[in-house]
Amino acid sequence: MDLDAFRTATGHNVTAVTAEEMRDVDRVAVEEYGLSLLQMMEQAGRGLACEVLDLSRDGPVVVLAGGGGNGGGGLACARHLANREIPVTVVLDRQPTELTGVVASQYELLDRMGISIRTDVSTVEIPAVVVDALVGYGLQEPLRGPPRELVWWAENTEAKILSLDVPSGIDATTGGASGDTIHPIRTFTLALPKTGLLETAGKLILGDISVPAAVYETLEIPYTPPFDHKFAIRIDATRS
Numbered sequence: 001m002d003l004d005a006f007r008t009a010t011g012h013n014v015t016a017v018t019a020e021e022m023r024d025v026d027r028v029a030v031e032e033y034g035l036s037l038l039q040m041m042e043q044a045g046r047g048l049a050c051e052v053l054d055l056s057r058d059g060p061v062v063v064l065a066g067g068g069g070n071g072g073g074g075l076a077c078a079r080h081l082a083n084r085e086i087p088v089t090v091v092l093d094r095q096p097t098e099l100t101g102v103v104a105s106q107y108e109l110l111d112r113m114g115i116s117i118r119t120d121v122s123t124v125e126i127p128a129v130v131v132d133a134l135v136g137y138g139l140q141e142p143l144r145g146p147p148r149e150l151v152w153w154a155e156n157t158e159a160k161i162l163s164l165d166v167p168s169g170i171d172a173t174t175g176g177a178s179g180d181t182i183h184p185i186r187t188f189t190l191a192l193p194k195t196g197l198l199e200t201a202g203k204l205i206l207g208d209i210s211v212p213a214a215v216y217e218t219l220e221i222p223y224t225p226p227f228d229h230k231f232a233i234r235i236d237a238t239r240s
């Protein structure tokens, strides 16, 4: 199988990248172009909210959020849902006091908005949609601790599961899972698809977070802008 490409509905190849390559993209975008993590995270969260609304207009929605960039995107998504009076509950995989940086700021904003934020699922209403924003390409395998328990919980609901960037527990580069993993019906992956998404992601939507094409050029990653006039597009693994 062609391990390095996905295809858009109009037949354009989209290069798949490893976790390391995606980290390089983040680094160059931030350090050489000044595109901040918060700017990219906000676009991730808004695109993710669009996918939630496509799955269910009424909710209730539970957003499972970790402490890294993946979690931050989930918190931004929760804000957009709350602004549309969709019943949303955020479940953090740690105490709010353990959050740092941009993710802590995203939490503060939700808290000031009065959005329901928990650190355990025991009293959470059964959701229509679960958003998996626990772990993205930052997985250091295998899934352990609260994220693993939250994945178990999600897997045992009847909810539609939507993963941000990479299904939690899946290695973004290899697609391997040495431990428990979540099984989404849809994954909203950011900037470029990861090589580990070939078999595990459910329906794959690629979200634009405005990484300049020049960043990929700098890193010699083959890239032609795939989004046309959209900000999120369906992509499928190429088979060869």
Ligand SMILES: NC(=O)C1=CN([C@@H]2O[C@H](COP(=O)(O)OP(=O)(O)OC[C@H]3O[C@@H](n4cnc5c(N)ncnc54)[C@H](O)[C@@H]3O)[C@@H](O)[C@H]2O)[C@H](O)CC1
Pocket: 022, 025, 026, 037, 040, 041, 044, 066, 067, 068, 069, 070, 071, 072, 073, 134, 135, 136, 137, 138, 139, 140, 141, 142, 143, 144, 145, 147, 148, 164, 165, 166, 190, 191, 209
């Ligand atoms: N250009 C882009 O693609 C952007 C992507 N964004 C999102 O940020 C994440 C990557 O963020 P990072 O902070 O590097 O890591 P993660 O959030 O994926 O993971 C850290 C998170 O996961 C927990 N964790 C790690 N390993 C384990 C484990 N074995 N068991 C349990 N928990 C684990 C850790 O504790 C942290 O909570 C990327 O996927 C995108 O979603 C940015 O938003 C913008 C640019």
Ligand SMILES: [K+]
Pocket: 070, 132, 133, 134, 135, 136, 163, 164, 165, 166, 167, 168
């Ligand atoms: K995830």
